[in-house]
Ligand SMILES: NC(=O)c1ccc[n+]([C@@H]2O[C@H](COP(=O)([O-])OP(=O)(O)OC[C@H]3O[C@@H](n4cnc5c(N)ncnc54)[C@H](O)[C@@H]3O)[C@@H](O)[C@H]2O)c1
């Protein structure tokens with residue numbers, strides 16, 4: 001069997017390559033941790049990929065802002081049809097259409113047992129937490145490919161109840177592998193509930209998913225900030241207020257909208273590549289969003305921080321930031337008794353409920369993030385357009401199965 005996949009080809013470049021067809025034993029390859037070579041994965045399934053999305057998290061690698069090795073097959077947002085099951089799989093069956101959480105988790109370690117699947121202790125020899133096709137995540141092969149291996153399948157996958165219904169809503173359901181649960185986790189972490197006022201920094205797909213989630217949770221007002229006008233228009237298209245952070249500190253614009261210069265809940269959907277505010281928006285200032293959320297969020301409030309922060313950034317603005325050390329005004333957060341919720345989203349906590357919300361027409365996440373299917377061969381163009389700030393969430397369709 002052959003396989004084709006999107007691979008990282010050095011800063012600013014991805015290419016579509018011929019890749020090995022997966023089997024139930026891990027092989028050496030770019031980024032594969034030596035301790036994972038030869039690992040037996042009879043608890044896994046092989047999926048024929050139906051939809052696999054390009055993510056802002058991939059862009060950090062492709063922009064050369066991580067230590068990702070060239071040749072790494074990318075892709076952690078995977079939805080597919082099971083075509084082979086390993087001998088130790090009990091319940092997942094050939095033909096099932098499933099969503100795969102981007103976190104790889106064993107279901108057996110202490111953290112998995114406590115529902116913390118974003119920091120599974122068993123699958124990445126380097127550190128807690130793992131993902132497909134991602135730097136420092138153990139070297140599991142990514143899913144922006146025709147076929148992909150999913151380990152611990154009985155534990156990891158979410159099977160859709162009906163295949164035809166799943167294909168009808170595939171542009172919504174494909175967001176269950178990452179950004180919808182991630183945005184929802186950001187909103188839950190920020191304490192969003194009925195009547196909340198919410199500020200979401202970032203109108204990329206994760207910010208739009210967080211804003212969608214805040215509405216779903218009953219927020220009274222959802223304000224989204226970015227410096228990208230097309231993305232702000234996308235946020236307005238489903239009922240959000242917006243602020244343009246290139247016009248200045250968002251706190252003044254928030255006061256114009258709410259009558260008070262603070263919100264109940266703050267969400268960082270930007271991460272370490274944050275731009276400054278006002279005239280500073282022309283340059284990177286990695287602690288901008290964290291500091292501004294501490295200023296904007298009410299005393300006693302919580303900050304949901306799905307935006308990614310790294311332990312090493314070769315392209316950082318200064319020496320400290322190269323080690324992931326940022327100039328945070330932590331004293332302000334302390335003074336306001338803020339709670340910070342960080343880390344990989346434990347997708348499994350949320351994906352089943354959000355699937356049912358999609359299937360019952362309670363939410364249109366695909367529309368809200370402007371899901372746009374493209375072929376696997378067009379992945380390089382998709383990456384380039386996303387990098388330029390297109391107000392779109394690109395969904396790769398390796399087998400031409402998604403209705404256009
Ligand atoms: N924690 C998790 O589990 C998880 C999962 C998925 C993605 N992420 C992270 O979430 C972040 C967002 O992902 P995405 O796909 O939406 O990325 P993206 O790059 O498409 O979006 C980021 C947006 O932030 C905007 N921005 C930059 N500086 C800003 C500022 N100061 N204020 C407001 N907006 C600003 C950019 O213009 C851009 O539109 C990334 O860091 C990604 O790695 C985390």
Ligand SMILES: [Zn+2]
Pocket residue numbers: 054055056057058076077102178179
């Ligand atoms: Zn992602």
Ligand SMILES: [Zn+2]
Pocket residue numbers: 105106107108109110111112113119120121122123
């Ligand atoms: Zn585990």
